[in-house]
Amino acid sequence: MALAYSYACRDCEGMETCPASVTAATKEELWKLTELHAEIAHGEIPADWDPETRAYLETLVREVRV
Template structure:
């Protein structure tokens, strides 16, 4: 996965993942349903609670 400066805020982790997946599909022409568990873990490692 490439470095991306996008940032999202959501009430729940499920909602946050919807934003992340939509962004991946629209901004990066990726297919989130084909992301590997390692890709998802890499993204999850970037998530910070505020």
């Protein structure tokens, strides 16, 4: 089994009704997919996320076996 990383938008405070989740082989890929989702689905600008927001989102990333 390989190790991958997963993020579920519904785990983020205020996003409980969002069904989106992403899984990727690397954290770098996961961040790109998460940022793209935030931009398209929620109208956010990930470049504007402050370090505290990124640190909070990092706590929501889970390691998964695939």
